Amino acid sequence: MPVSALVGMQWGDEGKGKIVDILAENADVVVRCQGGANAGHTVVFNDNVFALHLIPSGILRDGVVCVIGNGVVADPLRLAQELKGLDGRAQGVKGRLFIAERAHMVMPWHKALDGLAEAQLGKSSIGTTLQGIGPAYIDKVKRAGLRWHQARDPKRFAERFLAALREANTYLALCGGRPIDEKEARDAVFPAVDELRPYIADTVALLHNCVREDKRILLEGAQGTMLDVDFGTYPFVTSSNTTSGGCATGTGLPPNCVGEVHGLLKAFTTRVGAGPFPTEVGDAVAQLLRGTGKNQWDEYGTTTGRPRRCGWLDLVVARHAARINGVTRLHITKLDILSQFDEIKVCAAYRVDGAETRDFPADLRDLDVCEPVYGTLPGWKVPLPVCKSLAELPVEAKNYVDYVADCLEVDLASVSYGPARTQTAFASR
Numbered sequence: 284m285p286v287s288a289l290v291g292m293q294w295g296d297e298g299k300g301k302i303v304d305i306l307a308e309n310a311d312v313v314v315r316c317q318g319g320a321n322a323g324h325t326v327v328f329n330d331n332v333f334a335l336h337l338i339p340s341g342i343l344r345d346g347v348v349c350v351i352g353n354g355v356v357a358d359p360l361r362l363a364q365e366l367k368g369l370d371g372r373a374q375g376v377k378g379r380l381f382i383a384e385r386a387h388m389v390m391p392w393h394k395a396l397d398g399l400a401e402a403q404l405g406k407s408s409i410g411t412t413l414q415g416i417g418p419a420y421i422d423k424v425k426r427a428g429l430r431w432h433q434a435r436d437p438k439r440f441a442e443r444f445l446a447a448l449r450e451a452n453t454y455l456a457l458c459g460g461r462p463i464d465e466k467e468a469r470d471a472v473f474p475a476v477d478e479l480r481p482y483i484a485d486t487v488a489l490l491h492n493c494v495r496e497d498k499r500i501l502l503e504g505a506q507g508t509m510l511d512v513d514f515g516t517y518p519f520v521t522s523s524n525t526t527s528g529g530c531a532t533g534t535g536l537p538p539n540c541v542g543e544v545h546g547l548l549k550a551f552t553t554r555v556g557a558g559p560f561p562t563e564v565g566d567a568v569a570q571l572l573r574g575t576g577k578n579q580w581d582e583y584g585t586t587t588g589r590p591r592r593c594g595w596l597d598l599v600v601a602r603h604a605a606r607i608n609g610v611t612r613l614h615i616t617k618l619d620i621l622s623q624f625d626e627i628k629v630c631a632a633y634r635v636d637g638a639e640t641r642d643f644p645a646d647l648r649d650l651d652v653c654e655p656v657y658g659t660l661p662g663w664k665v666p667l668p669v670c671k672s673l674a675e676l677p678v679e680a681k682n683y684v685d686y687v688a689d690c691l692e693v694d695l696a697s698v699s700y701g702p703a704r705t706q707t708a709f710a711s712r
């Protein structure tokens with residue numbers, strides 16, 4: 284089946300940028316399905332580090348067609364800036380980058396409203412990336428959003444933009460926020476939209492033509508399962524479906540055209556922002572997992588620079604993710620980080636009010652009181668050697684990844700032990 288999806292199985296930051304980039308080697312088309320500039324995918328390419336937010340990671344590969352799907356909320360300012368940042372290092376972007384005409388736009392007032400909502404929540408704030416993601420999706424379901432096809436005609440766009448801005452300003456004033464300056468907003472947004480206009484396309488037709496032509500399509504998920512608006516730790520989630528279901532609704536490709544679902548699982552757990560995190564650890568271990576911040580692989584947000592919260596691998600989370608996404612190929616990332624430990628803890632179940640469960644609870648209260656039930660696996664205590672196949676891993680490391688794959692009943696496809704493409708061991712298939 285030429286269409287495959289890639290999803291994060293935790294709270295995002297599983298190392299998707301790297302794996303997408305590897306999978307993109309065999310792809311003709313890479314598609315972003317949901318989210319927006321809240322995502323941050325780090326790709327190391329020819330010793331250059333690229334932080335991509337909206338543009339699909341395939342852009343760094345010559346000839347790969349990149350689509351920003353209809354499920355994405357795309358900020359023209361961020362997108363124009365990101366294009367500039369590629370700085371000629373991606374060949375022939377025009378003609379192979381497309382923005383879905385049905386995708387929604389993130390506007391300056393969405394960012395203002397994001398900040399205002401977070402400030403109003405005070406201590407119970409979500410810790411969003413302040414990219415306007417939630418408010419843009421609110422406008423989408425409220426049937427009041429601006430879609431990219433409306434930007435095809437500059438005059439019509441200007442009218443819609445000003446009407447929406449004025450309405451947002453009324454609302455901002457009601458909430459005690461500062462109104463958006465009309466001229467400033469226009470001067471920023473209009474040139475960006477002018478620049479991006481040539482990229483707007485009927486991506487449903489484009490993608491279905493690609494399927495008919497047997498092109499290999501990779502659907503690139505952003506964030507992770509536990510940030511999914513339905514299946515994550517609601518309300519501490521993002522505002523889109525980050526799971527494989529979102530790959531269909533966010534592109535117009537039907538679910539039965541997706542063959543493999545690649546699930547990405549970091550060898551331990553991180554989360555950025557507030558909300559439940561049953562296997563979170565205290566400072567001493569967290570610092571070892573997080574790294575100093577000197578390396579690009581360290582656990583600091585790509586979009587916000589925030590240090591990430593860290594903890595042991597949680598198989599209750601991973602099982603939940605394997606089920607919901609229908610993961611068929613498992614990729615375990617950042618195994619190298621565990622090389623420092625004598626023993627590695629893995630959470631196999633939760634104890635909630637005295638009863639053990641392996642199913643992820645929906646209720647924040649249950650997540651609040653739950654205690655992780657840990658098992659312990661021996662560490663390998665040596666830096667992982669260069670290895671191309673899983674069989675070459677030190678025996679304890681091999682046991683660790685096999686144990687995880689067995690628990691999830693999913694085939695292990697690869698193990699990453701460093702940020703570079705070459706630092707990956709693959710299953711023989």
Ligand code: IMP
Nearest residue numbers: 295321322323410411412520521555556
């Ligand atoms: P929002 O998506 O900016 O609304 O943020 C909602 C929650 O999702 C916050 O906890 C963010 O930290 C988290 N989040 C959003 N995007 C990412 C991501 O790409 N990686 C990790 N966490 C994310």
Ligand code: MG
Nearest residue numbers: 296323324585
């Ligand atoms: Mg990220």
